[in-house]
Amino acid sequence: MSSNGLLPLDRLARLENFGHSLGAPAFVYRPTNVEQVAELFQAARKQDARLTFRGAGRSYGDAALNAGGIVVDLQRMNRILAWDPQTGRITAEPGVTIEQLWKYVLADGWWPAVVPGTMFPTLGGCLGANIHGKNNWQVGTIGEQVLAYSVLLPGGEAMDLTPEDDLFYAFISSMGMLGMITRVTLQMKRVHSGELAVHAWAEPSLQAMLEATDRSKDENDYVVGWIDTTRRGEGLGRGQMHTADYLPAGADPAPRRTLQVEYQVLPDTMFGLLPKSLIHKIMPLAMHNPGVWAVNSAKYLASSTLGNHKRYRQTHVAFNFLLDYVPDWERGYGRGGLLQYQCFVPKETAGGAFKDVLQLSRSVGLPAYLGVLKRHRPDRFLLSHAVDGFSLALDYRVTARNKSRLEMLISELDSLVLDAGGRFYFAKDSTLSAARVRDFLGEPVVDRFRQLKAKLDPQGLLESDLYRRCFSENGETDG
Amino acid sequence: MSETLDLPPDTPLRQSKRAVIVGASSGVGAALARELGRRGWAVALVARREQELDALCREINAAAGETRAARYVHDVTDYGAVPGLFQEILGDFKRIDSLAYVAGVMPNVVFSEYDFGKDQKMVEVHVLGAMAWLGQAAIFFERMRSGQIVGVSSVAADRGRVKNPGYNASKAAFDTYLEALRNRLTRSGVNVLTVRPGPIRTAMTEESGGLMMVPPEKVAADIARAMRRRRQVLYTPRRWWAIMLVVRNLPSFVFRRLNF
Numbered sequence: 001m002s003s004n005g006l007l008p009l010d011r012l013a014r015l016e017n018f019g020h021s022l023g024a025p026a027f028v029y030r031p032t033n034v035e036q037v038a039e040l041f042q043a044a045r046k047q048d049a050r051l052t053f054r055g056a057g058r059s060y061g062d063a064a065l066n067a068g069g070i071v072v073d074l075q076r077m078n079r080i081l082a083w084d085p086q087t088g089r090i091t092a093e094p095g096v097t098i099e100q101l102w103k104y105v106l107a108d109g110w111w112p113a114v115v116p117g118t119m120f121p122t123l124g125g126c127l128g129a130n131i132h133g134k135n136n137w138q139v140g141t142i143g144e145q146v147l148a149y150s151v152l153l154p155g156g157e158a159m160d161l162t163p164e165d166d167l168f169y170a171f172i173s174s175m176g177m178l179g180m181i182t183r184v185t186l187q188m189k190r191v192h193s194g195e196l197a198v199h200a201w202a203e204p205s206l207q208a209m210l211e212a213t214d215r216s217k218d219e220n221d222y223v224v225g226w227i228d229t230t231r232r233g234e235g236l237g238r239g240q241m242h243t244a245d246y247l248p249a250g251a252d253p254a255p256r257r258t259l260q261v262e263y264q265v266l267p268d269t270m271f272g273l274l275p276k277s278l279i280h281k282i283m284p285l286a287m288h289n290p291g292v293w294a295v296n297s298a299k300y301l302a303s304s305t306l307g308n309h310k311r312y313r314q315t316h317v318a319f320n321f322l323l324d325y326v327p328d329w330e331r332g333y334g335r336g337g338l339l340q341y342q343c344f345v346p347k348e349t350a351g352g353a354f355k356d357v358l359q360l361s362r363s364v365g366l367p368a369y370l371g372v373l374k375r376h377r378p379d380r381f382l383l384s385h386a387v388d389g390f391s392l393a394l395d396y397r398v399t400a401r402n403k404s405r406l407e408m409l410i411s412e413l414d415s416l417v418l419d420a421g422g423r424f425y426f427a428k429d430s431t432l433s434a435a436r437v438r439d440f441l442g443e444p445v446v447d448r449f450r451q452l453k454a455k456l457d458p459q460g461l462l463e464s465d466l467y468r469r470c471f472s473e474n475g476e477t478d479g
Numbered sequence: 480m481s482e483t484l485d486l487p488p489d490t491p492l493r494q495s496k497r498a499v500i501v502g503a504s505s506g507v508g509a510a511l512a513r514e515l516g517r518r519g520w521a522v523a524l525v526a527r528r529e530q531e532l533d534a535l536c537r538e539i540n541a542a543a544g545e546t547r548a549a550r551y552v553h554d555v556t557d558y559g560a561v562p563g564l565f566q567e568i569l570g571d572f573k574r575i576d577s578l579a580y581v582a583g584v585m586p587n588v589v590f591s592e593y594d595f596g597k598d599q600k601m602v603e604v605h606v607l608g609a610m611a612w613l614g615q616a617a618i619f620f621e622r623m624r625s626g627q628i629v630g631v632s633s634v635a636a637d638r639g640r641v642k643n644p645g646y647n648a649s650k651a652a653f654d655t656y657l658e659a660l661r662n663r664l665t666r667s668g669v670n671v672l673t674v675r676p677g678p679i680r681t682a683m684t685e686e687s688g689g690l691m692m693v694p695p696e697k698v699a700a701d702i703a704r705a706m707r708r709r710r711q712v713l714y715t716p717r718r719w720w721a722i723m724l725v726v727r728n729l730p731s732f733v734f735r736r737l738n739f
Contacts, residue, residue, distance in 0.1 A: 006566055009615075012622045021491030024574060025623055049570065062489070067573035339491050398491050407492040431490045465573075469488035 094124030206237020283332025502582030
């Protein structure tokens with residue numbers, strides 16, 4: 001803070017969400033230790049400013065934005081504090097990324113049991129959102145891999161939490177709005193190879209996709225479906241399934257080699273010839289409805305003919321971090337950015353709801369440009385997105401021209417999902433109103449969150465754009 | 480601001496524009512506030528006179544049916560208060576897309592009068608106050624790599640005339656400052672709009688009177704349109720562009736003999 005009691009203008013920066021669909025000014029600080037964070041809390045209190053945390057800035061929505069306030073960037077708090085290769089327990093600071101984590105543990109024969117579709121997020125961000133991977137059904141969310149963690153409250157107190165504590169289930173999933181996770185101990189998963197056994201095949205309809213996903217959830221360690229969002233009629237929701245399994249001990253003839261970080265490479269060309277660093281530049285050429293139709297159709301054709309029922313081995317990195325294949329791919333969505341819509345619907349109603357979602361989207365001329373299907377299981381965390389059912393993640397391109405139509409569509413989709421008993425995910429969401437959030441979380445959960453907020457952050461120092469949008473008192477009357 | 484301002488939250492699909500208007504309590508400033516409010520902008524109203532400001536704020540919010548305006552009592556010659564107030568507004572409004580400096584004074588000056596007090600006041604309001612505010616805005620917009628500065632200069636900035644040398648000189652200084660800001664900020668994606676209105680029917684011109692006066696609403700509507708189009712210079716009404724083209728090119732041996 002400067003001597004005149006003002007936030008220094010040279011701290012001002014324009015921060016964006018991962019989808020580049022929002023931008024907000026904030027005073028950015030990059031502390032290196034917990035003491036500096038405690039000082040920032042004090043300073044914010046003195047300034048009557050609001051404060052939020054930011055990791056790698058990989059949230060699709062407004063979770064790590066705090067327009068007009070202070071943003072505490074935790075990327076410099078990125079030390080691994082302890083690692084035991086015997087037990088697979090690792091203790092790290094919140095700025096450690098998933099990439100740092102797997103690179104650290106792999107050669108000892110371990111892999112993070114839960115990783116998102118990209119290796120760039122920080123642990124702090126992953127815990128805030130309680131992220132999941134393509135193995136959500138089998139192992140739960142990242143919160144379920146946590147053995148213990150410590151938090152710093154805005155008042156300056158510290159707390160240590162384990163799964164025996166009730167509060168353990170509140171800090172994880174509440175998007176950094178109750179306090180800061182200062183260190184975390186995670187259990188890694190033992191692996192006997194640097195590779196997974198992958199099976200890929202095509203399914204001709206949404207119903208077949210859902211059935212295949214449901215069948216695979218118990219048989220396979222990982223399962224994920226890619227959905228052709230551009231089809232209608234019989235082929236609506238057709239797509240390609242991928243399952244993957246860890247290799248049992250002895251199945252990999254040379255585990256020492258495949259467990260090397262150097263072995264875990266992402267392919268550097270797409271389709272064997274396009275340098276992938278150029279792809280986000282040529283992506284705009286296909287970023288319109290006919291282009292996306294052509295790409296989706298070609299992909300489905302390939303997966304249902306040449307690629308059908310292919311079995312092969314793929315590194316952990318290549319299978320898990322699909323989003324990292326193309327650097328800056330999200331830039332390909334152009335100036336208006338990318339809006340991701342992910343809805344989680346119980347298994348009983350998912351078929352009907354997803355069908356309606358895909359149909360409605362297509363019928364108003366705004367098909368999603370990418371669709372991904374996953375299987376989930378419920379969890380105990382406070383602001384949970386989880387259901388015993390499926391999630392469908394859809395990527396929409398935002399343009400100056402389609403904004404108002406897209407807004408109407410998203411609002412309709414929200415109603416469809418809520419009617420089906422569905423839920424949403426704060427790592428992705430950027431459009432829900434406070435009323436809709438209350439609808440999906442339920443009155444008791446929101447009240448409990450508010451009580452905790454009042455107790456742990458009585459002055460309300462922690463506020464992000466997401467918090468103001470989703471939990472503001474006065475936003476609850478409109479729809 | 481005592482009460483908290485609750486603007487609708489931004490989403491990727493809906494973001495209201497946000498402007499600060501310095502000198503908003505009457506005349507063009509008030510008209511611009513109403514005009515932008517009508518166009519869906521959220522407006523931070525900065526001016527000296529609390530009562531007028533209060534009434535305007537209430538009027539805009541009532542017309543919109545939601546909170547769209549907030550008021551900040553401030554004298555532009557209180558230069559030291561500007562950084563703190565700028566930060567307060569940013570904290571309340573979360574974003575600032577445009578800042579319009581509309582504050583102006585025009586004391587009645589008779590032909591033979593040389594009143595330092597009056598000249599000083601005009602320099603303070605038109606030049607020093609503008610530098611205090613627009614300097615803050617420039618730093619902010621430069622860091623955002625976007626934004627817009629609007630300065631309401633005057634056709635009086637184009638030439639020094641017999642009537643009110645202090646007014647001409649102070650508006651000319653302001654006008655040149657705006658041009659320099661434009662040349663600095665264009666490379667950061669910031670638009671600087673210089674507005675040169677002709678005589679406007681406001682409290683400021685009531686005493687002096689004058690030809691071809693237009694209501695402030697007309698000027699405000701023109702400014703809002705020019706802001707949307709991100710124009711560089713606006714003469715309003717448009718005839719003043721032609722008139723001033725002639726006036727700017729009048730040779731001194733003619734001009735110094737005119738009572739214009």
